[in-house]
Amino acid sequence: MQLVEKESGEVTVLELGGRLDSNTSKVLEDKVMEILGQGKKKVLMDFADVDYINSTGLRVLLLALQQLKKVQGKLVLSSIKDYMKEVFEISGYTEIFPIYPTQEEALANFS
Amino acid sequence: MLPGFSLRIANRLLELDRVADAVEAFGEAHGLSAKLRYQIRLVLDELLTNTISYGYADDGEHGIHVGMAEEGGRLRFLLEDDARPFDPLTARIPDVSAPVEERPIGGLGIHLVRTIMDRVAYERVGGLNRLVLEKDI
16 A cells, blocks of 8 residues: 655645555554554545445544544545445445545535 | 456465455456446455455465456456355454444454345355355446
8 A cells, every 4th residue: 555645734645655554554553543643633534546345444544533523523525436335335434524526526515 | 248256365464465356457457447446456355355354264275266357347357265164244343433442443344244235145155155246337
């Protein structure tokens, strides 16, 4: 899994790539905990280069959302590949995560 | 008759790469969409990860058989292992419509398997878990 962290105003942008699975999702979980530890509350995860996610990866997203909600924070997702969208729906994630087609739209809708 | 695939993997998570490669080759041979290839890989990943991570009482090496075939517009997958008896059809499914704060962490994998596949049948035969999964195309 690749992970690039950027700042866009108050928003922490995590550009993810590759696979989010049982072997790699811990990297993202650790990064989320680090961000929370720094008191940051607005997070955008960009999935443009993610080509695979399984339930371990999905679980990290839910954990991150639950932690951010506790501190009145916000987690937004963007750029999920078409072929993976149905799995986000089946997981019930389209109901709880704001999801945007592009990072730009996600950032524009953040505030 | 297009080719089916049959492989035997060891009970190690790294072996899932071989399954992913086999799904890609199978998907290509049968002209399956990117979505279908992803969902099949996901289903097999979820089931095999469960078996490999939690299924065995010892640390020894165990073989797991993975079969893929297409028959009359239906994809069929077979998983056979000698892990502890486990029927994914009786596993508890998380409430995927619960509010965020109350949403359980975990159990999602089996929910994905049961939703994506059109038919799932489990039996315990001769000390083996035998799971047959079907997806209409």
